[in-house]
Amino acid sequence: MTTRAVVEELLRRIGTGDPEHIAELYAERGDWKLDWPEAEHGRAATPWIRHRSTRADAAAHYRELAEHHVLEDVATVIERILIDGDDAVVLGEIRQTARPTGRAYRARFALHLTVENGLVTRHHVYEDSLAVAQAFEPEGSEERG
Template sequence: MSSDDTRSTVEELMRRMTEGDHDRTAELFAEPVDWLLSWPDEGHPEVPWIRPRSGRTDVADHFRSLEAHHVPELNGTSVSHILVDGADAVVLGEIVQTVRSTGVAYTSPFALRLTVTDGLITRYHIYEDSLAVARALSARP
C-alpha cells in the first residue's frame, strides 16, 4: 500500500465521519478490524459506546451511539495533522463535543492510529482524554 493510497483512505474516512453517514463510514473497515479505544477494558458505565468492536456492523453502531449521546450541531471536532508512512497513518486533532443528556461540553486532544490494507482500515486505535469524556457524561444536568 502506498502512502498516497493510505492518505486517500484516511481522508475519505474523515469525510464520511464528518458527514455522519455511519454505514458508509463502516464500509471503509476490514472484517475483522483491530479496534482499540484508550479506555480500561471494562469501559465505563456512563459511556456505552466503549466496548470491543470487530466488524463493520460494530463500527456503524459505534458511530451511531456517539451521535445519539452528543449534540451533533455542537460538534467542533477538528483534525490538525494527518501523518502517513506506507500503510500506517496517525491523525491528530481535538475532540469538541457536548453531551446530550447533561448539556456538558468537553474538549480532548486525540490521536488516531490507523493501518490501511488493500484500501480498507485494518487497525483503528484512538487515544483521547477518557477522564474528560466520563466526567461530561456522568455530570448531572
C-alpha cells in the same frame, strides 16, 4: 487507494455522520481499540467506548456516538495526518456536547489507523478519557471535583 486517500475519505465521511457509509471503509474484520481503563468500557453513559472487531461494530460505534451527543454542537479539528506505509496517525481535538448532561467538552486525540487493500483494518484511539467521562457524569457525582 493510498493510505492517505483512505484516511482523508474516512475523516470526510465521519464529518457527514452517516454510520453505514463510514463503516464501508472498514474491513469486515479489524482491530478496534479505545485507550480507556477496562473497567470503564461499556458504561451505560458511554456505551460506544469499547473494543470492536467487525464492520457492523464500526457502524454501531458511530450510531451510539451520535445518540449520546448533541449533533449540532460537534466539531473536530484535525491538526496533522502522518503517514508511514499502511499506517497513519491523525492528531487533533474533538469538541462535543454530552446529550444527557448538556456539558460541552474538548478532548485531544491520536488515532492510529492501518489501511490494507483500501480498507481500515486497525482503529486505535488514544484520547483524553477524563474529559469525556466528566462530561457524562451525573450532577453531584462523587468523581466530579
